[in-house]
Amino acid sequence: MGEAERGVIAAGHPLTADAGARVLREGGNAVDAAVAAILTSFVAEPLLTGLGAGGHMLVAGADTEVTLLDFFVAAPGAPWEGPQGQVYAELLPIDVSFGDADQVFHVGPASCGAYGAPAGVCEAARRWGTMPLAELAAPAAALAREGVELNGGQAYVAQILTGLLTSTPEIAALWAPDGQVLREGEVLRNPELADALELLAGEGPDPFYRGQVAEAVGEWLGHRGGLLSTADLASYRAVPRRPLRIRYRDREILTNPSPAAGGTLIAYSLALLDRGPGPPPLEQLVAAMAAAQAERTPEFLEGLQEEDFSDRFLARRLGSTTHISVLDAEGRACSATCTNGEGSGVVVPGTGLHLNNVMGEEDLNPLGFHRHRPRQRMPSMMAPTVVMRDGEVELVLGSAGSNRIRSALLQTILGVVDRGLGAAAAIGAPRVHFENGVLFAEPEIELEGLPEDLQIVRFGSRNLFFGGVQAVLRRGGELEGAGDPRRGGVAVRA
Numbered sequence: 001m002g003e004a005e006r007g008v009i010a011a012g013h014p015l016t017a018d019a020g021a022r023v024l025r026e027g028g029n030a031v032d033a034a035v036a037a038i039l040t041s042f043v044a045e046p047l048l049t050g051l052g053a054g055g056h057m058l059v060a061g062a063d064t065e066v067t068l069l070d071f072f073v074a075a076p077g078a079p080w081e082g083p084q085g086q087v088y089a090e091l092l093p094i095d096v097s098f099g100d101a102d103q104v105f106h107v108g109p110a111s112c113g114a115y116g117a118p119a120g121v122c123e124a125a126r127r128w129g130t131m132p133l134a135e136l137a138a139p140a141a142a143l144a145r146e147g148v149e150l151n152g153g154q155a156y157v158a159q160i161l162t163g164l165l166t167s168t169p170e171i172a173a174l175w176a177p178d179g180q181v182l183r184e185g186e187v188l189r190n191p192e193l194a195d196a197l198e199l200l201a202g203e204g205p206d207p208f209y210r211g212q213v214a215e216a217v218g219e220w221l222g223h224r225g226g227l228l229s230t231a232d233l234a235s236y237r238a239v240p241r242r243p244l245r246i247r248y249r250d251r252e253i254l255t256n257p258s259p260a261a262g263g264t265l266i267a268y269s270l271a272l273l274d275r276g277p278g279p280p281p282l283e284q285l286v287a288a289m290a291a292a293q294a295e296r297t298p299e300f301l302e303g304l305q306e307e308d309f310s311d312r313f314l315a316r317r318l319g320s321t322t323h324i325s326v327l328d329a330e331g332r333a334c335s336a337t338c339t340n341g342e343g344s345g346v347v348v349p350g351t352g353l354h355l356n357n358v359m360g361e362e363d364l365n366p367l368g369f370h371r372h373r374p375r376q377r378m379p380s381m382m383a384p385t386v387v388m389r390d391g392e393v394e395l396v397l398g399s400a401g402s403n404r405i406r407s408a409l410l411q412t413i414l415g416v417v418d419r420g421l422g423a424a425a426a427i428g429a430p431r432v433h434f435e436n437g438v439l440f441a442e443p444e445i446e447l448e449g450l451p452e453d454l455q456i457v458r459f460g461s462r463n464l465f466f467g468g469v470q471a472v473l474r475r476g477g478e479l480e481g482a483g484d485p486r487r488g489g490v491a492v493r494a
Contacts, residue, residue, distance in 0.1 A: 006494035007328035008481035010423075010470035011037055012400065015044040015148065017483070017492040019139060020326060023131065024494030030326040030334040031059060031128035032136060033494075035121055037324045038336060039140040039197060042117075044148050046188070047157050047165075047343060048400060049322045051196055051208070052355040054116035055338030056256050057124055058243060058384040061393040062332035064128070068256055068384070070377065071120025071238040073113035073358040076227040077374030089225025091360045091369060094163040096342070098465040101440060101457060103402075106360030106369070107164055109226035111344045113358045113378060114236045118200055118208040120338075123238040128334075137201035144197065144352075147189035153488025155184035156464070161342055170347035171354065196352030209233045213351050220348045227359070227370070235375055244310045248274050249417055252388040258309040259376070261301070262383035265292040266406045267310070270413070278418030282432070283449045285414070289407055289434035298367055304379050321400030323384070327472040327479060333396040335384035363402045381405045387413060394474055395423075400487065401467030407433040408467030416473060423473040423482035423491075431466045442466060462486050 007030060009020035020037035028036070034057065042050045049055075054073035060066040091106035125133045150158065158165060158181050165175040174190060175181055182188055199207055207213045210233070218230035244257040246267040253270060256263030269288040273280045280288070303309045321339040344357035358364060364378050365371070372378065381403055387395035395416055399408040408431060415426030430442040438455045441447060442462055450456075459465070468487035473480045483489020 005329065007033065007326060008472045008479045008491060008493045009033055009037060009324065009326045010472050010481040010483050010489060010491040011041065011324045012048070012322045012468055012470060012483065012487055012489045013041065013044040013151070013154070014490050015143065016041045016324065017490050020324065021492040021494040023136065024328060028131045029128070029330070030328040030332040031124055032131045033326045033328070034324050034334040034336045035125050035129060035133070036136040036139070038121055038338060039137050040143065041322050041324070041338070042197070043140050043144045043190070043193065045154065045322050046190070046354065047154070047161060048340060049117070049338040050340050050354050051117050051193070051200070052115045052353040053338050053340040054356065054358065055120055055336060056260065056380065056382050056384050057120065057334065057336040058254060058256070058386055059128055060254055060333050060386045060388070062330040064332055066243055066254060068241045068243045069120060069124055069238055070241050070260070071116030071123070072260065072380050072382070073116060073356055073378050074232070074236060075113055075359065075372035075374060075376045075378060076229060076232045088227055092167065094167070094342070096160050098160070098463055099459070101465055104362065105342045105357065106362070107167060107342065107345045107357045108360070109221050109224040109344070109346055111357035111360030112221060112226055112228045112346055112355040114228060114232045114375070115353070115356060116236065116238060117338060118205040119236060119238040121200070122205045134201040137197050141194040141197040144190045144194035147187040149187050150182055150184050151488060152184050155182070158182060164342055164345050167345035168347065170349060171345050174347065190352065192350060193352035209236055213353070216351050217348050217353065217355070221346070232375060246271060248413070249278065250389065251394065251417055253385065253413070254388065255385040256383045258304040258306070259379060260382060261296070261304060261379040262381035262406045263385070264310040265295065266383055266385070266410055268292050268295065269406070269410050273414070279414055280418070281449065282446065286432065286434050286439060286450060292406065293435055296366060301367060301379055305376060321382070321402065323398035323400055323468065323470045325396040325398060325470045325472045325481070327393060327396050327474060331393055333386050333393040335386055335396050335398045337382040337384045337398045337400070339382060339400065361402070383409055385409055387417070392474070395471060397469055397471035399467040399469040403435055404433045404465065404467045407431065408469050412469050412471060422475070423471045423480045427469045427471060427482045427484050430462070433466060440465070
């Protein structure tokens with residue numbers, strides 16, 4: 001890709017990327033473009049994100065103070081504050097098959113945490129935006145009202161989430177109006193989401209946390225055994241944080257700090273690999289992944305809530321599920337990851353919200369469900385990341401993919417930094433992921449030299465299981481963007 005006049009955006013859906021590119025062409029900066037893309041992703045990628053979701057945004061470059069905006073999901077307070085004897089709904093298990101591996105997700109009213117997307121979008125626009133939020137939201141609202149034709153990637157996600165999309169009458173009315181889940185080429189319309197986007201653009205986040213939307217959410221969940229209350233929503237705020245910084249080779253890596261978990265574990269793996277020459281062989285990569293996995297102890301998860309935990313964690317040991325990446329012409333980077341989990345199946349009538357199921361995600365609750373303190377930020381694996389070289393942004397990236405986020409981003413960074421690959425080649429390269437003593441591997445990975453007792457699950461093709469990295473790379477004065485083919489990602493230059 002040649003030099004871009006206004007910048008490049010990479011995202012998980014063509015409509016999402018086009019929305020951001022259009023804003024760049026109209027003179028908006030990287031954050032304006034990311035906000036427009038995020039709002040459009042709520043419409044074009046509604047099974048992965050939405051107004052009922054949460055996320056993180058990292059902004060760096062062009063003399064901008066480097067900031068990580070945390071608007072991830074917070075634990076509800078109902079189990080600790082509700083009346084004695086209160087009965088809460090059971091989590092509903094949903095089996096999801098990725099073809100060569102299966103995963104169980106838990107949904108239903110008790111899986112919903114305090115959403116952060118409305119607060120995060122508005123705070124990002126207030127802090128760094130140059131265009132009115134109404135201008136950024138209007139195309140997304142129109143798209144929700146007109147409807148979006150499902151492409152292959154979104155149809156595949158709908159297929160594997162059939163159990164979720166038929167779990168309540170409200171979500172089935174959207175996704176299976178004739179009794180069968182929508183397929184590729186069919187149109188999803190959501191006029192209530194359009195109304196909600198227009199409400200957000202006109203009145204900001206307040207209706208979603210202290211007004212009519214919050215009241216509707218609290219009442220709907222309260223009658224169905226949900227844990228999330230109007231008090232939890234009223235207390236929610238987007239929080240700016242100081243990003244975690246670590247050196248790797250001659251680069252500086254900026255990523256998501258605690259209370260998120262993913263950035264800390266990526267930084268730990270990179271620091272271990274930095275002790276040897278690059279590119280690291282597979283056995284060293286797997287060993288670093290295993291070391292990071294072993295650190296997810298109860299003490300680690302509890303420590304994430306402490307101030308500056310990431311820095312102290314690394315110092316003690318080392319001595320010292322949508323993503324949007326944007327890089328604009330001024331060198332400003334915006335890396336934003338949002339997730340609805342898989343969604344809870346709870347669609348609150350009249351609000352446009354499909355609430356998250358973060359409280360039912362095993363990846364984020366490894367010690368058991370409903371054990372987090374009230375209103376505590378959940379320990380996300382999401383890790384929007386920027387790689388700096390000689391004081392300038394070189395690479396902007398992030399990924400979807402639950403626990404696989406950290407391994408997907410780690411291998412993409414190694415591809416660019418150690419192997420000199422371009423963005424598309426680094427993202428497209430086959431991946432591995434280590435978890436709970438099992439190595440998952442895509443085709444073409446040479447597995448020689450690994451321990452003989454290592455359990456290996458080899459996939460027959462590239463798969464969404466291994467994440468969905470979206471990245472923009474600056475090299476030699478030129479910008480290259482790439483979306484992950486595993487989930488239909490694209491890049492658009494402006």
